[in-house]
Structure formats: structure tokens, C-alpha cells
Amino acid sequence: MNVTGITRSRCALGAGFLLLVSCDAVAPATTTVAELGMSGAQLYQRFCAACHGAHGRGDGLPAGVLEPPARDFGKGRFSLVSTDNGNPTDADLDRLLVRGMPGSAMPSFAWLAPADRQRVLAYVRGLTEAARAEALVERAGKDGLDPATALQRARAELRPGTPIAEPDASADPVALAQRGAL
Numbered sequence: 001m002n003v004t005g006i007t008r009s010r011c012a013l014g015a016g017f018l019l020l021v022s023c024d025a026v027a028p029a030t031t032t033v034a035e036l037g038m039s040g041a042q043l044y045q046r047f048c049a050a051c052h053g054a055h056g057r058g059d060g061l062p063a064g065v066l067e068p069p070a071r072d073f074g075k076g077r078f079s080l081v082s083t084d085n086g087n088p089t090d091a092d093l094d095r096l097l098v099r100g101m102p103g104s105a106m107p108s109f110a111w112l113a114p115a116d117r118q119r120v121l122a123y124v125r126g127l128t129e130a131a132r133a134e135a136l137v138e139r140a141g142k143d144g145l146d147p148a149t150a151l152q153r154a155r156a157e158l159r160p161g162t163p164i165a166e167p168d169a170s171a172d173p174v175a176l177a178q179r180g181a182l
Contacts, residue, residue, distance in 0.1 A: 040123030043116055047109065048124075056127035068104050073124055074131030076158055085161030092160075093121045129154045 038046070045054070051070040053059035058072035071078070080096055081088040088096075097117045100108040109117065132154035137145050145153075 038116070038119075040119035040121075040126075043112075043120045044123045047112075048120065051105065056124060056131070062105075066105050070105075073128045074135075076128050076132050081160075082163050082166075083161040084164050087158050087160045089160045089163070090118070090121055093124070094118070097121070125158070129158060132158060 044052075044056075048056075049060060051058075051060040051062060051066065052073065053063070053070070056073035058070045060070055063069060077086070078088045078092070079101070081092050083089060083092075094114070094117055096106075097112065097120065098108060098110045100106050109120075112120070129151060133147060133150040136150040136153055137147060140150070
């Protein structure tokens, strides 16, 4: 019976694909990623592109079966951020890599060395900035915004904002909600 719109065969196909992809997301037994000297682009292509797509547009092979879908970095919208403008800090993105994304197919990459995670994050930021710059050039149309200026503007638009204060974990959630602090 297909109550949710997902057939059993589609579910099995998605589960099989995720199992196959996650097999590659396990740390090598004899050689560490750091010893391989992989760049951020190489790390991204090896561990992220299967779901997020080669250019980070959320169009990897399982795009039709992932729920929620893989993040489209080109949109410049991220979850679990700690800033007032919704643009993530490097620490926000690193926490996401370490913990994975709750409620999604995104696994933890805590086994990656911090330097490797930073290389991946820098590459993802580059994908996001390039997509924003491309959109700015398209919107500018006849104004003739050159790609270099568009990239500078994209970087400025995507710069993380002011950190927001986290609510006191020991505080009463009802009182926090009444004050609008939740």
C-alpha cells in the first residue's frame, strides 16, 4: 500500500543507495584522509557529491528519493545556524559535519580530521558564493555586473552575521516562549 507516496521499491532503492554511499564515507583502515593530501574539492567529490551533486545543487543521484532532500548550497540557505542573518559560521558548519543532520540522510563526518573538515567547508562556501555570484550576474542583466564584482558582492551577502545568544538550557521553556526567546 502506498499511503505516503513512496513505494516499497523506491524506498528499497533509496536505502540501498544510501548504504552504498555510506560505505565510502567510512574512514580508510590503513591510510588516513590527511595522509592522502586531498583538497577540499577532492574531499567534497568523494564524500559529499553523491547526494549534494557535483556543484552542490542538491541534485546528486538519490535526489528523487531523499526526504528531506540534500541541501542545495546554491540557494545559500543553511539550517542550524547561530547568527542573526542566517549565514552560518565555520563553527556552525563544522558542528554539522561532526554531528550529521538530524532527521536526514546526512551522516556524521566526525572521523575526518579538523583540517580536512575545514577544507570541505571552504569548498562548500566557494560553491555557495559562486552560485550567488552567478545569480547576481543574471539578475543584473543589462546593468553589466562583471563576475568579479558579483563574487565580491556574493561574499559580502553570505558573510556570517552577529552571533545570537543561546537560551539558558536550565530556564523554564514556557517562560522563555512567553518572552519570545524561543
